[in-house]
Amino acid sequence: MTDFAATKARFHLPEGVIYLDGNSLGPLPRHAQERMSRTMQDEWGEMLITGWNKAGWMDQPTRVGDRIARLIGAEPGHVVMGDTLSIKVYQALASAIAMNPDRRVILSDSGNFPSDLYMAEGLIGFLGKGHELRVVAPEEVADNITDEVAVMMITEVDYRTGRMHDMKALTAKAHAHGVVTVWDLAHTAGATPVDLRGANADFAVGCTYKYLNGGPGAPAFIYVNPRHADAALPALSGWLGHDAPFAFEPSYRPGPGIERMRVGTPPVLALAALDAALDIWDMTDMPAIRARSLELTDRFIAGIEAACPMLQLATPRDHAQRGSQVSFRFAEGYAAMQALIARGVIGDFRAPDIMRFGFTPLYIDDSDVDAAIAIITDVMQNDLWDRPEYKTRAKVT
Amino acid sequence: MTDFAATKARFHLPEGVIYLDGNSLGPLPRHAQERMSRTMQDEWGEMLITGWNKAGWMDQPTRVGDRIARLIGAEPGHVVMGDTLSIKVYQALASAIAMNPDRRVILSDSGNFPSDLYMAEGLIGFLGKGHELRVVAPEEVADNITDEVAVMMITEVDYRTGRMHDMKALTAKAHAHGVVTVWDLAHTAGATPVDLRGANADFAVGCTYKYLNGGPGAPAFIYVNPRHADAALPALSGWLGHDAPFAFEPSYRPGPGIERMRVGTPPVLALAALDAALDIWDMTDMPAIRARSLELTDRFIAGIEAACPMLQLATPRDHAQRGSQVSFRFAEGYAAMQALIARGVIGDFRAPDIMRFGFTPLYIDDSDVDAAIAIITDVMQNDLWDRPEYKTRAKVT
Known part of the structure; x- marks a missing residue:
């Protein structure tokens, strides 16, 4: 049994905020500050180069x-950190x-996610060997796995x-057709249980600043079967x-296993913040997270659908097809979201x-969901989102 | 006039240490801690996603x-930060x-630096179009610039x-032969004056954890003419x-100018530490740094050569050919360095x-040089480096 009140207490959450955007940037774990301070003072400051x-x-x-x-x-021993998710996509795709x-x-x-598609485009263009990036609707991926396909590159949960x-099913079909798989776990790592070993996935990549709470621009990871x-x-x-690495040989010889997926000098400070954030995961496990996540998203869907008929659910009701987020379609969604914020x-x-x-069970609970439903209902029913001050579209949301 | 005592006071330098390895990892700027703490608490913690x-x-x-x-x-406007130097080498070389x-x-x-050569090897192998990486002696680069060469990729100062x-001369000759230039400034940025504009260099890349003191694994930079x-x-x-980026279009359209050399989500925490470190550069300029650097390296060379004839100078005496480091060849150099440390x-x-x-004038002064000379002399003359405990070669130095 996970004590989710205890995990919630580990995060700094600003006053007056219900934070339903941890799928974009997770909040600050309270103890990450102290860990960073130690890494900077006791390691970088005191050990200098010997810190390596x-x-x-x-x-x-x-x-x-x-x-x-x-x-x-x-x-264990088959995941390594570094770079950004876009770079790790390129690396996995090239391999x-x-x-x-x-x-x-x-x-x-x-x-x-567009960056995955963009990285593939850049790679194809640079390689110049006539590769085609074939982008189909999510529901049509399975039917498009054929003997013609070299690589299937998919983000497990649609952003x-x-x-x-x-x-598991897509990977099995891919393998039956000789297709190599690259899975992007940006919206699954820390959000839903993933079973790379069970699915026999070939490559997987992901970021750590969403559900893993590693901080803005935290390093990415790559897995190779x-x-x-x-x-x-x-x-x-x-x-x-x-x-x-420290023999400084003139020619490259790849290291064993996952080591070869390392590239440059590791981002020590950023990894220290992420490492601190991962401590919180020792208090729970993915089945517990998943069970709570589904309770939270079910509760949110039911509450919003009962009160806000103008919002159209875009997230599958079927648990087996749902990540840890809930999305609604609404023509004035940008303005409405500004009003909610x-x-x-x-x-x-x-x-x-x-x-x-x-919805991230580590720090979102039923009372947050209920409070969010109440505010969203109030905003939507009072058309607050339609005020002129919310009509300007900012560059970045 | 730079007040180098004032710049030195800005760094945390451990007790009893004379740090002559800032060309590998610069020391901790005292105020970087406070900056990082603010970025984590006031920005990440309080602003969350709106921090972007x-x-x-x-x-x-x-x-x-x-x-x-x-x-x-x-x-201005032609340098952007991100990734690691190895990634930036790949990016520049591909372009x-x-x-x-x-x-x-x-x-x-x-x-x-080997990683530059390794990245070129990897790129060539992946591209598979029969490119050749032609590696010549440093003194022979100029003579090997011919109409056959696509790209000249050089680290300005030998590590x-x-x-x-x-x-300037190599770039001019390269351009006369239609060769595109990629300059790695790992050992020059913050160490010696660089004039990319004056030299008309095409691409330049560099790291920021050496002379720029951005911290272990600090982000790299790239410049495009x-x-x-x-x-x-x-x-x-x-x-x-x-x-x-936030239109989430299905296809890639490169941004204007240097923006297109950005890749993934920027490493916000690491950039905050680096930004703090760069504050110190507002107290000086590169000509002042260069003048002091040459005084320090001249002083060190003279002192060591007078007392330690077994050490053979590997760094050019000619100022025009000298970076901001001094290297000596010594067969038992590994053991001797362990003894010095x-x-x-x-x-x-x-x-x-x-x-x-x-030698980094920001925090190394004449008294450090003299103290280092005295200790090196003592170690070398007493053959301390020859003791058994220094004979084991560690994995990393």
């Missing part, structure tokens, strides 16, 4: 990676493409609708992925018409 | 980039190669010997390099036989 050994900075990317492995059903040199189709879906793919790990081509072949209910807006609310 | 606008996180990569532009002779599609040689030298290339900026191909085409003189060792000492 003495403070274990050099092994930090795999040590932290192992803590995430536990949350995504990965084998996956190299495993299927005679095929030219990269299959993805329109629910994938707009919260719709969740069936990783153990059966590929010693053979995967590291297109981004940096010195810390070398078998002997002004009232302290922080969700976000995603073009063209999605109002998005994330 | 309210705290200016979204513009942080170019705002910090402009502070570095000033130190490397770059035009440079695309500008010379009919040529197949990438020219570099054996004094380049082992401290030998400095003539950026304004005449290429709106045409450069971003092979790593992430969403934050898109012309309209045990005595509080922190330099580092680079295989096969280089003992390396960095």
